[in-house]
Amino acid sequence: MIANLVGRIYAFLLGLLIRxxxxxxxFDFGAMIVAGFVVAIFIAxxxxxxxxxxxxxxxxxxxxxxxxxxxxxxxxxxxADAVKLLMKEDLTPTNVDKAVFLTAPFVVFVPSIMAYLVIxxxxxxxVRDLNIGILYIFAITTLVVIAILMGGWSSNxxxxxxxxMRTAAQIISYxxxxxxSILGVVMLSGTLSMNGIVQxxxxxxxxxxxLPQILGFLIYVTAATAEVNRTPFDLPEGESELVAGFNTxxxxxxxxxxxxxxxxxxxxxxxxxxxxxxxxxxxxTGLLGFICFMIKSMAxxxxxxxxxxxxxxxxxxxxxxxxxxxxxxxxxxxxxxTSLIMVLRK
Amino acid sequence: xxxxxxxxxxxxxxxxxGMKITVPYLGxxxxxxxxxxxxxxxxxxxxxxxxxxxxxETNKEKCTGCQLCAKACPSACITVTQRKDxxxxxRSEVFEIGMSLCCYCGLCVEACPEDAIVWVRDYExxxxxxKQLLVDKPTLEAIWRNSLxxxxxxxxxxxxx
Amino acid sequence: MxxxxxxxxxxxxxxxxxxxxxxATHGVLRLILKMDGEQVISVTPDIGFLHRNFxxxxxxxxxxxxxxxxxxxxxxxxxxxxxAYARTVEALMKVEVPKRAEYLRVIFxxxxxxxxxxxxxxxxxxxxxxxxxxxxxxxxxxxxxxxFEMTCGARLTVNYYRIGGVSKDLPAGFHEKAKAFVxxxxxxxxxxxxxxxxNVIFQKRMKGIGNLSQNAALALAVSGPVLxxxxxxxxxxxxxxxxxxxxxxxxxxxxxxxDAWDRYLVRFKEMEQSLQIVEQALDQIPxxxxxxxxxxxxxxxxGEVYVRTECPRGELGFYLVSDGSTKPYRIKCRSSCFVxxxxxxxxxxxxGHLIADxxxxxxxxxxxxxxxxx
Numbered sequence: 094m095i096a097n098l099v100g101r102i103y104a105f106l107l108g109l110l111i112r113x114x115x116x117x118x119x120f121d122f123g124a125m126i127v128a129g130f131v132v133a134i135f136i137a138x139x140x141x142x143x144x145x146x147x148x149x150x151x152x153x154x155x156x157x158x159x160x161x162x163x164x165x166x167x168x169x170x171x172x173a174d175a176v177k178l179l180m181k182e183d184l185t186p187t188n189v190d191k192a193v194f195l196t197a198p199f200v201v202f203v204p205s206i207m208a209y210l211v212i213x214x215x216x217x218x219x220v221r222d223l224n225i226g227i228l229y230i231f232a233i234t235t236l237v238v239i240a241i242l243m244g245g246w247s248s249n250x251x252x253x254x255x256x257x258m259r260t261a262a263q264i265i266s267y268x269x270x271x272x273x274s275i276l277g278v279v280m281l282s283g284t285l286s287m288n289g290i291v292q293x294x295x296x297x298x299x300x301x302x303x304l305p306q307i308l309g310f311l312i313y314v315t316a317a318t319a320e321v322n323r324t325p326f327d328l329p330e331g332e333s334e335l336v337a338g339f340n341t342x343x344x345x346x347x348x349x350x351x352x353x354x355x356x357x358x359x360x361x362x363x364x365x366x367x368x369x370x371x372x373x374x375x376x377x378t379g380l381l382g383f384i385c386f387m388i389k390s391m392a393x394x395x396x397x398x399x400x401x402x403x404x405x406x407x408x409x410x411x412x413x414x415x416x417x418x419x420x421x422x423x424x425x426x427x428x429x430x431t432s433l434i435m436v437l438r439k
Numbered sequence: 440x441x442x443x444x445x446x447x448x449x450x451x452x453x454x455x456x457g458m459k460i461t462v463p464y465l466g467x468x469x470x471x472x473x474x475x476x477x478x479x480x481x482x483x484x485x486x487x488x489x490x491x492x493x494x495x496e497t498n499k500e501k502c503t504g505c506q507l508c509a510k511a512c513p514s515a516c517i518t519v520t521q522r523k524d525x526x527x528x529x530r531s532e533v534f535e536i537g538m539s540l541c542c543y544c545g546l547c548v549e550a551c552p553e554d555a556i557v558w559v560r561d562y563e564x565x566x567x568x569x570k571q572l573l574v575d576k577p578t579l580e581a582i583w584r585n586s587l588x589x590x591x592x593x594x595x596x597x598x599x600x
Numbered sequence: 601m602x603x604x605x606x607x608x609x610x611x612x613x614x615x616x617x618x619x620x621x622x623x624a625t626h627g628v629l630r631l632i633l634k635m636d637g638e639q640v641i642s643v644t645p646d647i648g649f650l651h652r653n654f655x656x657x658x659x660x661x662x663x664x665x666x667x668x669x670x671x672x673x674x675x676x677x678x679x680x681x682x683x684a685y686a687r688t689v690e691a692l693m694k695v696e697v698p699k700r701a702e703y704l705r706v707i708f709x710x711x712x713x714x715x716x717x718x719x720x721x722x723x724x725x726x727x728x729x730x731x732x733x734x735x736x737x738x739x740x741x742x743x744x745x746x747x748f749e750m751t752c753g754a755r756l757t758v759n760y761y762r763i764g765g766v767s768k769d770l771p772a773g774f775h776e777k778a779k780a781f782v783x784x785x786x787x788x789x790x791x792x793x794x795x796x797x798x799n800v801i802f803q804k805r806m807k808g809i810g811n812l813s814q815n816a817a818l819a820l821a822v823s824g825p826v827l828x829x830x831x832x833x834x835x836x837x838x839x840x841x842x843x844x845x846x847x848x849x850x851x852x853x854x855x856x857x858x859d860a861w862d863r864y865l866v867r868f869k870e871m872e873q874s875l876q877i878v879e880q881a882l883d884q885i886p887x888x889x890x891x892x893x894x895x896x897x898x899x900x901x902x903g904e905v906y907v908r909t910e911c912p913r914g915e916l917g918f919y920l921v922s923d924g925s926t927k928p929y930r931i932k933c934r935s936s937c938f939v940x941x942x943x944x945x946x947x948x949x950x951x952g953h954l955i956a957d958x959x960x961x962x963x964x965x966x967x968x969x970x971x972x973x974x
Contacts, residue, residue, distance in 0.1 A: 154464050155735035157471045251616060255638075324729055325801055328956075403461040403795075404454065405802045406729030408956040409638065419447060450800035460795045461732055470739065482746075484771060486753035513665035544668035544759045549767065558753065 128220045132209050140356045143394060144171045147356075150398045175349060183345035186249065193247035198343070198350035201240035204233045205357040212364045213288045215374045215382035226287035227279060230365060231272055234320070237358065238264045244351070245339035257339040259328055259409050264320060266413055270420035271316035274309040277431040278302050278369045291373030301372035308427040310370045312420055314396070317362035319416065321355060324401040328409050363393035481560040486543050488561040489536055490583035491576060492554065500524075501555035504531035508547035508556055516540035517547060534576040539569065559586040613641060616955070620649050626723065626962070627969030629941070633958060640958050642949045645941045650973040658931040663689055663763060663898045666931070671757040673933065674971040676719050677912045679712035679748075682761035684909035687842065688918035689763045692905045693894070700888035701765035702844045707778075707881045708748070708760060710874040714785075715744040716912035717867045717874075720966045724864055725796055727963035728805045733796050740788060743781050750774060763898060765891035775882060782879050789872055797868060806861040810947040810961030813858060820943045823936050824914025825866045826965055830858030836910035847884070850877050860964035867966070870912075899926055906934075913937055913966055933974055937967040 103124065110120050145160070145168055152159025160167025185194065208230045210220040223229050238261050245257015279285060281302060282293035294301045303310045319326040340351055367373055367389040374382030407415060472479065481487060492501050504521030514537075522532040547556055559582055566572060574582075618631040628649035634641045654673060658666050670685040671678040683705055690697060697705075722737030745755040750771050752760040760767055796802050812822070817830040827834055835852040837845045853869035855862025902924040908917035914936025921930040947961050 150465070151731075153467075153469060154461050154732055156464055156467065156469050156739060157735070158469045158473070161473060251614065327729070399458060399462060402730075402732050403457050404730055405725065405796075405799065405805060407801055408805060408954060410954065411804055423447075453798050453800045456794050457799050460791055482750045482753070482771075484750060484753040484768065511665070513661055513668050542668050543754065543757070544671075545753060546664065546668070546759070 129206070129210070132220060133206060136206065136209060136357050136360075137353075139360050140353050141171045143356045143360060144174070146391075146394070147398055150395065151402050154399070154402045178345055178349040181345040183347065184342075186342055188249045189342065190247040190249070193243045194342075195347075197240050197243040197247065198347040198354075200243060201237060201351060201354040202357070204236040204240075205354060205361055207233045208361055209364075211287050212361075213291055213368060213373055214386055215380070216288075216378040218383060219288055222286055222288045224284075224286045224289075227275065227285045227290070227369075230287075231268070234358075234361070235264070235268060237354075240354075241339055244343065248339065248342035250342055253339045253341045256341070260322060260339060262409075263322070263326060263328065263412060263416075266416045267316045267319040267326075267420070270312055270416060270424045271320060273421065273424035273428060274312035274316060275369055277306045277309045277427050280431055280435060281305065287368055287373075291368055291375060294372045294375055296376035298372070301370065301375070303370040306370065306427070306431065308423060309431075310366075312424050312427065313366060313370065314393070316416075316420060317366065318397055318400060319412070321358045321362055321397075323359065323397055325404040325406045326412055327401075327406055328412060359394060359397060360390065363390045363397065366390075366393050481562065483560075484558075485560045485562075486545050486558050488559045488564055488582060489538075489541070489547070489574075489579065490557055490559045490586060491534060491579040492557045492583050493580065500530050501553045502531045502534065502551075503529040503553060503555070504534075505529070505552070507550045507552065511546040511550035512541075513544065513546065514540045514542050531576065534579060535573060536579065537573050539572040557583065559583065561586060618958075626967055627972075629962075629967070629969055629972070631944075631958070631962070633955065635955070638954050640948055640951075640953050640955065643945055643958060645944055647938075647941060647969075647972050650969045652974065654974040655931055655933060658928055660927060662926045663900070663928065666928075667762065668757065668759045671759055672970060673935065673974060674911065674913060674916070674937070674968045675756060676968050677712050677716040678756060678758045679708045679760060680716075680909060680911040681916060682758065683709055684907070684911060684916045685918055686761045686763050687909055688905060688907040688920050689898070689900060690892075691907045692900045692903060692920055692922055693763075693898070695764050695892050695894055697765055697843075697892055698889040699844070699886050701890050701892075703881050703885040704766045704770070704890070705761060706844055706848070707878055707885070708751075708766075710877045710881070711744050711747060711778075713874045713912045714871050714878075715741045717871045718744075720867055720912075720963075721792065721796070721864075721871075723966075724806075724960075724963050725802075727959050728802055730796065730799075730802070733792070736792065736795075740785060743784070747774065747778055747781065750777070762891060764894045765889065767890070769890055778878065778882055782875055782882075785875060789868075789875075793868065797865070803861065805956070805960055806864055806964070807859060808857075809860040809953065809957045810964060811857065811859045811951070812943065812947050816943075816946050817858065820946060821939050822914065822943050823939070824910065824912070825863055825870065826914060826936075826940055826943070828853065829855035829863035829866045831856055831862075836908060836915060840908075842909070844881075848877050848880050850874075860960050863964045863966075897926060899924060908934070911936065913968065913971065914940065916971075935971040935974060937965075937969075937971040938974075940965045940967055941972055 107120060111117070148167070148170065149159045160170035163169040163173050185191070211223050211226045211229060213219040213222070241260045241264070242257050245253045245255075245260070248254070278290060282290045284290060284293065318324075340348060343351060364386075367386060371389045371393070373389075374386040377385050493499060494501055502519075504519055506519045506521070509515075509517040509519050516537040518533060518535045519531050520533040522530055524530045545558070548558055561582070613634050613636050616633045616635050618633060620628040620630045630646035630649070632644040632646060634643075652672075654669060657669060661669070667682060667685065670681040673681045689695075718737040718741045722734035725731070725733030725737070748758055748760075749755050751774065752758050752768055812820075812826065812830050814830050814832055817827050817832060822830075823834070831854060833852060833854045836842070837850075838852055850873045853866045853873065855866050900920075900922045902922055904919065904921040906917055906919040908915045915934070916936060917934035919930075919932040919934065920928055923929040944962065944965070947965075948958055953961070
């Protein structure tokens with residue numbers, strides 16, 4: 094129903110602008126910008142909700158209430174925090190590398206937004222269904238490392254430098270099991286396109302890939318927690334040690350950008366997990382499919398939040414050990430088993 | 440080889456057990472109260488705020504100005520001087536406590552032979568002006584009078600008798 | 601080939617300052633870490649940020665007036681500080697404390713031990729990154745603090761013990777509440793063992809970190825759980841028994857290797873043992889006086905005495921020199937945490953530990969800066 098509406102507005106505007114003599118490519122370009130805006134606003138709203146959800150989940154695990162005063166049960170708390178961060182003094186320490194320091198918060202957001210362009214929110218609600226969807230996503234999300242290294246290096250601070258380097262090592266080494274674990278899904282569905290993978294899964298929960306690929310799913314969730322720097326892999330932000338890692342020197346709006354980018358990334362990996370393993374928008378289409386998709390993604394995010402508030406964090410060398418010595422062999426086992434079963438099935 | 444695999448399985452299992460403990464808390468009621476809207480009543484023995492009591496029946500001052508409380512105080516925050524009242528009985532003239540010096544130990548309450556200086560179960564008495572922290576005798580008696588509404592009569596008589 | 605390359609690579613050691621304000625040092629402690637890359641080469645603790653002149657103040661106060669000051673030494677375990685001081689003066693004055701008062705002292709001392717170890721347990725979780733155990737530990741501690749508040753009116757700065765006994769008797773309803781707490785807490789300990797002790801990540805973070813060998817432990821004069829974690833069975837409650845401990849059954853847990861994990865386990869098991877002691881004492885407590893018959897104005901005889909007590913953090917000793925007047929001539933407080941901080945370099949230097957391990961080691965020796973700096 095909504096897709097119909099959007100289609101009719103699109104056709105109407107197309108007709109209008111062609112009558113005024115606007116060349117088609119310009120119109121297409123304008124349409125893409127509008128789509129990008131919609132995605133960005135969607136991300137902003139989702140992040141707003143997620144931050145509130147994190148505070149409530151963490152509070153209730155600890156048997157307290159969390160925000161209760163700002164709006165009904167504190168739902169306006171995120172906006173209050175954002176306003177507070179906007180009003181904070183935006184310090185730029187003297188000896189920082191100015192250009193790098195000032196652009197790092199923005200660079201950290203760009204890969205997430207780019208990756209959201211291929212997430213299938215519903216059967217037809219996808220900005221661009223690239224036929225190399227998955228490959229594109231993993232290629233783009235690696236760019237977050239650059240932003241973190243920029244933040245850590247430019248801060249001219251031993252703590253930030255250590256934090257930035259650790260994060261870079263962590264993200265790069267957990268990319269390997271991350272990508273390997275989803276290869277089983279790609280083999281089963283036969284396509285790299287995100288919408289294609291969702292459609293290849295059936296309507297029923299037992300047909301979705303989390304069951305035949307249970308090992309891949311678990312490895313994906315673990316590696317994804319490491320990719321977004323959440324406990325037990327949140328050493329870069331290890332509050333107990335390096336204060337805030339690469340974030341230490343950032344204050345005000347710049348810090349808010351890093352903070353929001355973390356939640357945007359978290360939702361991104363949850364959305365990818367939903368698409369690949371939990372059947373995406375199945376079994377409904379249209380608006381209902383979108384709601385289904387959101388519920389599933391929120392469940393994965395909820396799981397990530399429970400991880401954060403239950404487990405202690407791994408030390409940096411244990412983290413690397415775990416990634417290379419346990420996750421990588423397991424993902425190879427998963428790959429091998431999947432291909433063996435597929436060959437035997439034939 | 441086997442220790443490697445069993446290590447993975449045991450580790451994974453311990454993580455699941457950890458979640459089994461924290462996740463049920465999401466369904467339980469929180470144990471904190473929303474402070475300004477809901478307030479807790481303190482125990483009887485609570486060391487909240489100091490006050491000067493009077494005899495409930497005759498409304499005569501209990502304090503005789505003996506200065507035992509001032510001598511017992513480790514922080515030397517009580518200042519007491521003595522006078523004689525109309526009937527010739529000893530009473531206190533000046534009775535000041537520096538609440539910013541007081542360490543709330545209760546040695547003065549223990550030392551008083553007349554149970555004149557008492558604890559009141561009040562804990563909301565922060566001030567904006569530091570001068571108000573030096574409480575004088577009228578204020579101390581007013582604190583005591585205000586506190587009477589907090590106790591039931593039997594409790595109160597037991598406490599002060 | 602590798603060493604040749606590393607020799608030509610000009611690497612420098614640099615100093616990292618875990619300053620007085622830091623979320624992981626348990627108070628205002630400054631640690632100067634000399635690092636080679638990620639590894640800690642040496643650690644130098646810098647203390648004194650919380651020095652409040654306790655010993656000098658005591659020279660100008662009468663003996664009963666010193667009691668509130670002892671609350672504030674190891675502020676997480678105030679009852680046992682009170683007890684240590686009361687015992688010292690009683691030893692000098694040769695005062696016999698009545699039986700009921702002794703039992704009350706034991707009950708509150710052991711409850712305080714549980715409360716203090718709960719703070720340790722929570723902070724251990726917090727130092728390693730799990731925040732929820734911190735809140736769970738403090739939630740249980742609230743119940744113990746409620747018991748304290750019922751009895752003496754305060755939760756942290758209790759000022760409950762007096763020279764010659766205790767100050768107040770148990771209020772109505774205390775027995776029921778205490779028994780209910782014991783009943784509630786026993787299964788909780790099992791749950792917490794599963795949550796943190798059983799967690800594979802936590803074990804990996806703690807095992808093999810901050811080793812303190814038996815010889816080093818003895819040479820550095822550590823005490824309490826740090827000593828027992830290194831494998832030496834020495835508990836003042838058993839080896840130099842005082843109060844009514846001879847009449848109570850309990851065991852003393854001992855570690856093996858002296859690493860952070862052993863110290864953690866020793867404290868965890870001590871909680872179970874303390875619970876047992878509280879249960880027994882609640883059953884065995886006789887009626888009687890609360891205070892021995894001592895004069896109102898205390899004038900201990902001239903002389904000096906040193907008495908040590910088993911506090912949750914180790915051995916707290918008071919050395920008292922009296923000149924026969926109402927005020928002590930000199931009080932020296934031998935605090936266990938001060939000694940433990942000086943044992944930190946032995947546990948961390950040249951062992952290839954990382955900063956994360958330094959934080960874990962510091963947490964495992966469980967210091968309170970109030971006692972370190974007095």
